[in-house]
Amino acid sequence: xxxxxxxxxxxxxxxxxxxxxxxxxxxxxxxxxxxxxxxxxxxxxxxxxxxxxxxxxxxxxxxxxxxxxxxxxxxxxxxxxx
Numbered sequence: 001x002x003x004x005x006x007x008x009x010x011x012x013x014x015x016x017x018x019x020x021x022x023x024x025x026x027x028x029x030x031x032x033x034x035x036x037x038x039x040x041x042x043x044x045x046x047x048x049x050x051x052x053x054x055x056x057x058x059x060x061x062x063x064x065x066x067x068x069x070x071x072x073x074x075x076x077x078x079x080x081x082x
Contacts (some may be wrong), residue, residue: 002055004069005069005070006030006047006067006069007036007063007066007067007068008039008066008067008069008074009065009066010032010034010036010037010040010064010065010066010069010074011034011062011063011064011065011082012032012033012034012035012040012062012065013032013033013036013060013061013062013063014030014032014033014042014055014056014057014058014059014060014061015021015029015030015031015033015059015060016028016029016030016031016052016055016059017029017031017039017057018030019041023076024058026049027052028052028053029041029042029043029052030042030044030056030059031036031071032063037069037072038072039072040073041071041072041073041074042056042059042065042073042074042076042078042079043073043074043076044075044076045075045076045077053072056076056079057079057080057081058063058081060069061081062067062081062082063079063080063081064079064080064082065079
């Protein structure tokens with residue numbers, strides 16, 4: 001039985017990047033550039049996984065995000081500028 005992911009709180013900078021390059025799932029997405037975890041794809045929990053939508057915060061600013069870390073994707077439930 002697989003354990004459910006734990007909630008994490010991470011800090012980093014918001015940027016836009018092409019993710020899953022070279023695959024059928026290649027698209028532009030908002031990412032969190034974190035010193036601890038590198039580049040993580042940001043997805044709002046319950047949001048469309050292939051729609052970039054408006055930035056969760058001003059690109060380039062430092063934020064703190066809370067959510068579920070699944071591989072190199074952070075499915076966030078809360079995000080605030082710090």
